[in-house]
Amino acid sequence: MKNHEECKSHIPPIKDVLDLIGSKWKVDIIIALSCDIHRFNELERQIEGISPRMLSKELKDLELNRLIQRDEISPFSNTFKYSLTEHGWSLREVFRAMLTWGIDYRNKVMVKTN
Amino acid sequence: MKNHEECKSHIPPIKDVLDLIGSKWKVDIIIALSCDIHRFNELERQIEGISPRMLSKELKDLELNRLIQRDEISPFSNTFKYSLTEHGWSLREVFRAMLTWGIDYRNKVMVKTN
DNA sequence: GTGTCTACTATACATTTTGATAGTAGTATA
C-alpha cells in the first residue's frame, strides 16, 4: 500500500461490513437463511440459545439494511418468511473469504481473546 | 448449500474472524500497521479518537492472537515497534473481500443499523 | 370456548465494551 490516506479510505467500507454482520447472532441468521430456514420459529429452534427478543431485533436490523426481506406466506395467515435479498446473497464472497481464513487460522493458531 | 449441518459448520470459523477483528479499533490498527505505521505514539496519532488504554488493549489482543508482534527497536531504548505477522498479513484477502462488498453496498444501499 | 401455535413485544436486569482522566517508569535532552 502506498500512502496512508489511501489506506485510511479502506477503513469505512470495511467497518460497514462489520457493523452489518458483527453483532452476536447475525452470522447465524444469515447462514440459516442461506440454508432454507425461513420462518421465525424455525430460526428460533435452529439457532441455539437465541431469545425471541434478539431474533426479532436482529431480523429487523438485517431487514432495515436490506440484507433480508420479510414476506407474508399467505394473506391472513399470521405466518411470514424471511429470506436473503440479492444484497444478502452477495455477502457469500465475504463469507467465503472469512471461512477460508478462519479454517486455516484454527488449524494454525487459536487463542481466545477473552 | 446442501444440509443444515454443513451450513452450521461454517459458523464457528466465520465467528472467529469477527471475534478477532470485530472490536472497535482493530481494523484501524491493522490497516495502519499494513501501511508502515509501527510505533505506539504513531498509532495513537494516526488513529483519531483512540485512547492509550484502548490502543494498548487492542494491541495486546492482536498480539495474543498472533496477528501482530511487538519488538524492541534497540535494546535499552524504551521504544518498540508493532508489525503484522504472517497471519496478520494473510487477512488481506478477507479485507479485500469486505472492501469490495462494502464499497458496492455504500453505492447501492446504506442505512445505519442503530 | 379452551387450548395451542405463530410471531412477536415489554420490562427489567446483567454483562461487556468503551471512554475520560490521571498517573507512572524509563530514557534522552538542555
Next chain:
DNA sequence: TATACTACTATCAAAATGTATAGTAGACAC
C-alpha cells in the same frame, strides 16, 4: 537537575449489548 518524550497502566464512569422472563394478539383445531 529539570523537562520532555515514549510507552504504557490504573481507576472509575458511561454506554452499548445481550439475557431472562413474561406477556400479547391473531389464527386454527377440537
